[in-house]
Amino acid sequence: MRPYIREKKDITFDDVPENTSFEAGYLTTVNSGWRSDRPVIDTTKCVSCEQCYLYCPDGVISIIDGKAAIDYDFCKGCGICAKICKIKAIEMEAERK
Amino acid sequence: MANKVAESISREEFFYGHKACAGCGGSLAVRAALKVLGPNVVSVLPAGCMSAVGFNFPQLCFSNNSIISTFAGTASMLTGVEAGLRARGFKDFTAVGFAGDGGTADIGIQALSGAIDRNDNIIYICYDNEAYMNTGIQKSGLTPFGAKTTTTPAGSNIHGNIRPKKNMFEIAAAHDIPYAATASVGYIYDFIQKVQKASKIHGTKYIHVIAPCPTGWGVAPDATVDIAKEVVDCGLWYLAEYENGSFKLNHKPKEFTDVSAYLKKQGRFKHLTDEDIQIITASRDKKWEFIEKNFEL
Amino acid sequence: MSRKFLSGNEAFAEGIRLASPQVISAYPITPQTIVVERLSEMVEDGSLKAEYVHVESEHSALSCAIGASAAGARAFTATSSQGLLYMAECLYYAAGGRFPIVMMNADRSTALPWNIYGDQRDSLSQLDSGWIQSYAENAQEALDLALMSYKIAEDKRVQTPYMANLDGFVLTHTYETVDIPEREQADKFLPPYETDNRIDFENPKNMAFSAGPDTNYIFKYKEHKGILAAAEVISETENEFAEIFGRHYTGLTENYRTEDADYIIVTLGSIAGLCRETADKLRENGVKAGVVRIRYMRPFPNKEIADVLGNVRAYAVLEKDISFGNEGTVFTNVNSALKKAGVDVKGYNFIGGLGGRNISAGDIENIITGIANGTENVNFIGIGGEDNGK
Numbered sequence: 001m002r003p004y005i006r007e008k009k010d011i012t013f014d015d016v017p018e019n020t021s022f023e024a025g026y027l028t029t030v031n032s033g034w035r036s037d038r039p040v041i042d043t044t045k046c047v048s049c050e051q052c053y054l055y056c057p058d059g060v061i062s063i064i065d066g067k068a069a070i071d072y073d074f075c076k077g078c079g080i081c082a083k084i085c086k087i088k089a090i091e092m093e094a095e096r097k
Numbered sequence: 098m099a100n101k102v103a104e105s106i107s108r109e110e111f112f113y114g115h116k117a118c119a120g121c122g123g124s125l126a127v128r129a130a131l132k133v134l135g136p137n138v139v140s141v142l143p144a145g146c147m148s149a150v151g152f153n154f155p156q157l158c159f160s161n162n163s164i165i166s167t168f169a170g171t172a173s174m175l176t177g178v179e180a181g182l183r184a185r186g187f188k189d190f191t192a193v194g195f196a197g198d199g200g201t202a203d204i205g206i207q208a209l210s211g212a213i214d215r216n217d218n219i220i221y222i223c224y225d226n227e228a229y230m231n232t233g234i235q236k237s238g239l240t241p242f243g244a245k246t247t248t249t250p251a252g253s254n255i256h257g258n259i260r261p262k263k264n265m266f267e268i269a270a271a272h273d274i275p276y277a278a279t280a281s282v283g284y285i286y287d288f289i290q291k292v293q294k295a296s297k298i299h300g301t302k303y304i305h306v307i308a309p310c311p312t313g314w315g316v317a318p319d320a321t322v323d324i325a326k327e328v329v330d331c332g333l334w335y336l337a338e339y340e341n342g343s344f345k346l347n348h349k350p351k352e353f354t355d356v357s358a359y360l361k362k363q364g365r366f367k368h369l370t371d372e373d374i375q376i377i378t379a380s381r382d383k384k385w386e387f388i389e390k391n392f393e394l
Numbered sequence: 395m396s397r398k399f400l401s402g403n404e405a406f407a408e409g410i411r412l413a414s415p416q417v418i419s420a421y422p423i424t425p426q427t428i429v430v431e432r433l434s435e436m437v438e439d440g441s442l443k444a445e446y447v448h449v450e451s452e453h454s455a456l457s458c459a460i461g462a463s464a465a466g467a468r469a470f471t472a473t474s475s476q477g478l479l480y481m482a483e484c485l486y487y488a489a490g491g492r493f494p495i496v497m498m499n500a501d502r503s504t505a506l507p508w509n510i511y512g513d514q515r516d517s518l519s520q521l522d523s524g525w526i527q528s529y530a531e532n533a534q535e536a537l538d539l540a541l542m543s544y545k546i547a548e549d550k551r552v553q554t555p556y557m558a559n560l561d562g563f564v565l566t567h568t569y570e571t572v573d574i575p576e577r578e579q580a581d582k583f584l585p586p587y588e589t590d591n592r593i594d595f596e597n598p599k600n601m602a603f604s605a606g607p608d609t610n611y612i613f614k615y616k617e618h619k620g621i622l623a624a625a626e627v628i629s630e631t632e633n634e635f636a637e638i639f640g641r642h643y644t645g646l647t648e649n650y651r652t653e654d655a656d657y658i659i660v661t662l663g664s665i666a667g668l669c670r671e672t673a674d675k676l677r678e679n680g681v682k683a684g685v686v687r688i689r690y691m692r693p694f695p696n697k698e699i700a701d702v703l704g705n706v707r708a709y710a711v712l713e714k715d716i717s718f719g720n721e722g723t724v725f726t727n728v729n730s731a732l733k734k735a736g737v738d739v740k741g742y743n744f745i746g747g748l749g750g751r752n753i754s755a756g757d758i759e760n761i762i763t764g765i766a767n768g769t770e771n772v773n774f775i776g777i778g779g780e781d782n783g784k
Contacts, residue, residue: 001109001136001160002110002113002160003108003110003113003114003157003158003160003208003264005114007141008302011155011609013612015155015606016592016609016612016613016616018492018616018620019138019491019492019493019591020154020209020491020492020591020601020602020603020605020613021464021590021591021592021599021600021601021602022155022599023115023600024159024160024161024370024597024598024599024602024604025156025160025598025599026155026600027114027156027157027158028155028156028158029114031114032384033126034119047125048100049100050100050103050143050442051210053100053103054100054129054286054289055125055322056125056128057099057119057121057122057124057128057287057321058113058115058117058128059112059113068179071125074113074114076119077119077232078311078319078321079151079318079319080120080318080321080322081317082268082319083320083322084322084728094225097387101471102480108481113619113727125604136595137595138466140767141461148604148605152602152603152604153605153606154604154605154606154609155609157600157603158419158600159598160598162593162595162599162600163598163600164461164464164593164600164601164602164603165601165602166457166460167453167456167457167483167484167487168460169453169483170454170484171462173419173449173453173454173455173461174457174460174461174464175461176447176449176461177457177458177459177463177464177465178461178464178658179460179461180417180445180458180461180462180467181416181448181461181462181464181465181466181467181469182415182465182466182467182593183445183573184416184417184444184445184462185465185466185467187595190595195474206453207454208450208451208453208454209452210450211450211451267663267741301778307596325655371651
């Protein structure tokens with residue numbers, strides 16, 4: 001469980017709650033547009049030591065089938081994972097737009 | 098290869114999709130602590146970076162119960178949340194606050210002192226990025242000596258901030274708090290263990306974690322963890338605990354790395370003269386003399 | 395029902411005991427202190443089961459109450475004067491978050507010069523903060539309002555915090571015989587607090603968030619509608635209260651001999667009693683005087699004021715307040731009500747009682763004489779009009 005993207009819609013008068021409490025973890029926008037570089041994981045090298053997972057400020061790295069995997073919708077491309085990876089299994093590559 | 102620390106905390110993400118700057122140390126501290134404390138945590142965050150980036154209706158980035166407090170009111174709202182839930186019969190929950198350095202050492206210190214005095218059963222985590230970053234890098238009571246901020250400019254007359262950091266860790270300890278600790282996001286295992294420990298202690302717990310702000314410190318976004326490690330390695334910060342009336346040092350660098358190298362990597366310290374750096378080094382040495390005399394090593 | 399000889403503060407504390415708040419944040423300030431003292435004794439002797447929190451300031455008092463309310467608990471705090479101003483940020487916060495906290499405010503002068511005695515400049519300066527504001531006249535009403543306040547504030551249509559104002563010393567410290575309802579009846583009248591505006595471990599919430607320009611004004615519109623809805627809920631609540639406890643209240647205002655009145659004094663709080671006595675005396679001399687006591691400044695009794703002042707020759711607004719550089723705030727509000735209703739009657743403002751200065755029966759007689767003969771728009775009792783005063 002983590003906050004996840006909801007269907008995009010305009011907030012109407014009736015959608016605005018009576019008070020300032022609302023469903024937790026309700027996301028309407030992604031952060032992928034922030035990136036100029038993207039981390040790319042070489043799964044042949046990854047030993048799932050989970051350093052990148054632990055140090056990611058955005059929590060976008062998870063371990064899937066024993067390998068690190070990145071949620072590119074929310075990765076901002078800070079590069080901490082590439083720097084922390086001792087075996088250099090993560091490379092930062094320029095985003096092509 | 099199993100990572101024991103990773104295994105010891107929740108696989109869920111509780112702080113996700115937020116709009117913090119890339120490489121934000123504060124968001125790393127919040128994320129890690131929430132993964133330790135699990136789904137029954139209620140987080141209270143004052144006006145500041147982490148609330149500004151996480152609570153913009155309808156983009157709401159905490160999957161656990163979370164609430165923004167007034168800037169001065171982190172600790173007092175935590176008190177109310179904890180008392181309210183207890184009064185309603187809840188037992189299995191943790192109330193945790195995440196306030197920045199300004200929210201803790203300046204505007205929030207009175208409420209924090211009150212909460213510690215009452216020994217309210219809360220965890221208070223100060224993510225210290227050493228200035229008011231949300232408003233654009235102004236000096237706080239935890240801005241270190243020499244740092245350039247937008248209210249402590251570095252010119253030929255004055256070289257940035259003229260005062261050292263307040264020692265919030267020892268201020269908390271002086272209340273004889275059940276548990277206080279210092280940490281750094283550069284040593285995330287140590288931080289995680291301290292949050293785990295705090296969650297098992299009854300009463301007020303205070304954890305002060307250094308959380309670099311790449312934007313405010315003038316370092317690259319990917320340097321956050323390295324610089325947070327280096328501040329410990331060069332001795333300008335230390336990893337320690339206060340418990341049962343005594344101080345304990347958790348990590349003693351065999352040899353300090355170069356203070357000058359740490360400072361010169363950062364835009365906020367670029368202007369410092371050799372003399373300034375000597376003052377900083379001398380104050381570090383004085384602090385370590387105190388630590389060696391008064392802390393269990 | 396039992397009867398006790400109590401001060402206004404003590405009566406209010408008795409009402410709060412019957413309302414069973416779950417969290418009380420307490421900080422002393424004259425002349426409110428007795429309320430938090432009595433409540434601490436009730437918690438100590440077990441007659442009130444509440445978490446009693448010794449906060450270190452008024453800001454924390456209300457911040458703690460907001461946290462408790464966000465946790466779904468019924469919360470109470472009390473303050474006065476400088477304390478109310480110190481917590482001002484939290485007033486807006488509680489109202490914007492729609493947390494139905496109840497707070498007693500002992501109306502007291504604000505510094506400088508320092509003064510501990512009663513006037514209403516503290517609470518009237520916070521009319522825009524989004525709180526329901528009641529002004530009690532006597533200890534019995536104070537007790538009854540304490541019990542009714544939560545029912546009004548917590549109503550789903552309202553969801554608005556409630557500030558119960560008691561005139562400092564004149565009401566807070568004056569003793570009178572008070573009827574105290576039975577616990578069982580109080581519980582029947584006021585059920586436990588239920589809300590979805592709270593922390594929820596099954597369906598977690600993010601609360602007290604930011605809202606940008608596109609939705610912020612919708613939140614503010616709904617906040618406004620909530621406090622407006624309180625008018626009807628106050629009336630319903632008073633009817634139910636009368637059925638159970640036998641004491642009747644009259645909504646946002648209370649009128650006295652207004653039906654045929656030529657001259658009316660509009661006022662609020664504990665001075666109303668003397669105004670009524672004076673009106674009686676003047677009527678014996680052939681002057682048809684009446685009194686309107688404003689019981690609620692928010693929501694404001696626009697309609698009630700316009701209805702009652704529509705046929706008078708002149709009216710006076712007597713208040714313990716001045717909005718420096720203009721006039722008394724109650725006067726401004728009353729005039730606005732008349733303007734909106736198209737009522738064109740000459741009104742005058744009388745400022746008195748600042749810093750606890752006595753307002754005598756003679757002063758009130760002079761007010762009626764003044765408005766019958768015409769006087770300045772804004773008059774300071776005992777000094778004169780703002781134009782020709784000493």
